[in-house]
Amino acid sequence: MNGAQVLSRAKDFLYKNARLLDRKRYEYHFEGGSNVEVVDVLKAYQNQDGGFGNALEPDLRCPQSQPVPTELALTIMEEVHYFDPHIVKGIVKHLQQITLPGGGVPFVFKNAKHYPHAPWWKTEEDCRPSINPTGKILGYLYKQKAFTDFCQEEWFLKNEQFTWDYLEHGSPTGYHDGIQWITFLENVPDTNKADKYWPALDDWLSRPGTIERNPLAEGYVHKVLDWCPVSTSYSRKFISDEEIHNHLQVLIRQQQEDGGWPINWHALSPGTELEWRGGITVERLRTLQSYGMI
Template sequence: MGKNEILERAKSFLYKNGRLIDRRRFEYLFEGGTKEAVFSALRAYRNEDGGFGHALEADIRCPESQPVPTEMAFMILDEIGYGDPGLLDGIIRYVRSITLPDGGVPFVFRSAMAYPHMPWWAAERDDVASINPTGQLIGMLCKQQVRTDIWKEEWFQRNTAYIWRAFEQEKPHGFHDGIQWITFLQHTPEQEKAAPYLAWIEEWLQQPGIIERDPEAEGYVQKVLDWAPQRSSYAGKVISEAELNCHLQALIEQQREDGGWGISWEPVGPGAEAEWRGFVTVERLKTLKSYGML
């Protein structure tokens, strides 16, 4: 299948099924669309506290701000190169407000349970810190160069201290923890302190069952291109060029007849499935582009 056909089929799928935010991302990444169009769509998911809700994470349907949808908004800002100080400042304000007394932010707040949600988005308390999504939120705040003043603030240092403690006390439980570790360790200014942890992560990634090496594996597994969605991804250190090529070819073949890519988990409902597939389709196109396949 030619590059143009892959893109055209995906575009058709997105315009039939995708959310405005994902159509705007597609337009920016592949058709010369503007950052402002992405910002405008993203603002619809933001609350007055600066955090994000409103099913930006499509299996958390509550309107209230939640940590993981805010993490997703941050990743979209990073994807397009920032440019809207208000969105970034709001994220900073929200993360500051939900930082727990001993550092860290919760995985999910109980408010998610008042609306449709998948079982893993349930919480009994609002005061339990979790490395997911604290690691990526703080790692991305280390990576961005727009608001470097926050790095010395007490709440930020409290979060950093929590992350280092968590690394000492526990090991990552699979993919979702692993990417939290990697993002923080890659971007913390304390690179000398990070070095032994990164060396350990490199060994951990090579253990059986961490990276799914079979491109046709089914079920909720994280394959080579989930771990290394970009040519610059850290996990690429432990993936051979031959494996990459094999998985890239499989990814092209896994584009469905309707032009989108599927998801590997049960979503909260049919609408959420269409929303997720739109998001994932843009992610798959980004991967193919990064590896020179588009």
């Protein structure tokens, strides 16, 4: 199957099944669509407190603002190269309120339990800081230039110090931890300080088992193209051209009959599975595009 066929089948899947947000992402990346339109749709997920909820993260159905959906909003704006200043100001307002006394934001708030959610989206306390999503939130706040008045505010400095202290502990504990390290270190202005931590991260990334090398591995694992979704990804230097080629070939074969790509975890419901598959399908197409396959 050639690249045009892969893209055509995926487009059909997206327009049959995906959220408007992911259709607009597809249009931006593959049909000359507007990044402003992507972000305009994103605004619907933002709450009055400035944070994001409303099932922007499909397995977290509560309407209230949560840290990971707020991180995801920053990720989407970074993806389409448009940080809306009003959205960023709202996020800053929200982070001012949820930053913990010792720095860091939680992984999830306990109010999530009052709505349908995947098993990992629950907690009995709101006071435990987590590098996930604190690291990426800081990384993208550094990267964006739409609104920067907060950089010397106490809440922001506390989050910085929490992240530096966390990096002192040694190595990441898994994929979701590792990508927080990478995004933070790639964007932190103090590159001299960041240089101290790259060796520990590189050592961890090069260890057997950190990056799943088997393109046919099953279950909730993170393979070569999860670590290197685009050709310029930081982790690319730990992966051979042959491995990239093999994983790309398998990725194409994993496109399903309906044109979308599957998820590798248990979905909360049939509806959330389609929401996830829409987003994942856009991600898979972006990867294939980055490596010149479509």
